[in-house]
Amino acid sequence: MFRAIKTIQLSATTAVRSFHATKPLFLASNSAIKEGATLPKHTLFENEPKNKVNIEDVFAGKKGILFGVPGAFTPGCSKTHLPGYVNSAKEFQKLGYDTIVCVTVNDPFVCQAWAKEHKAEGKVRVLADPDAKFTKALGLEKDLSAVLGNVRSSRYAMVIDNNKVQKLFIEPDGTGLSCSVSQTVLDEIKKGDLAK
Known part of the structure; x- marks a missing residue:
């Protein structure tokens, strides 16, 4: 995680010291896909490696929700x-x-098991991005090597219309559960122009 660093002079006899600002800078929010942008073309996987899914085809001519999570079974x-x-x-x-x-x-096998455990079939498609290439193309990767072993996805949600990002919700720390949860997205759709 990157933090802003400032240097201050304490006194003539005290060496220059550096300190970290208390609020971390979340890199993904600066480099992430923006509202109004088109989703990057990319192939993901559903249930097993042979079932390739082009994300562009999933949302072509449709309105939908795309959300990303740090890891299945977490x-x-x-x-x-x-x-x-x-x-x-x-x-x-x-x-x-x-x-x-x-x-x-x-991997797609883990995603399949996770979707089955939560009875997601027919409600939410759980797609695997095993090498994080799609996540990186969105600019929403987060290095969670210390706890999950590799680069994972930041937690986010998007309202999509025909592959265009209408509304984007990125958790400020990349892992929290506030703005990207289903109720927040539903409320935003109901109160704004997205409901039309």
Whole structure:
């Protein structure tokens, strides 16, 4: 994680000291895909390596939700993030958002098992980005090597219309559960022009 560093002079007899600002700078928010941009063309995987999915085809001519999680079977992703979208799928459909996709930097077999455990079939498509290339193309990668062994996805959600990002929700620290959860996205759709 990058932090802003400032240098101050304490006194004539005290050496120059550096300190870190208390608020971390989240790199992904500066380099991430922007609202109004088109999703990058990329192939992901569903259930097994032979089932290739072009993300461009998934949202072509459709309105939908794309959200990313740090990892299948991790606590926040399994207790809150994926279940929230599974439980809200019908409500999204009533608002005209028929396609809900979760992307995670895991292999397709893990994604298949995770989707099955949460009864996501027919509600949320869980797609694997095993080498994180799609996640990096979005500018939403986060180095979680210390806890998850490699680069993973930051936690985010997007409202998509025909492959265009209408609204983007990126968690400030990349892993929290606030702005990218299903209820927040639903509320945003209901209150704004996105509902039209």
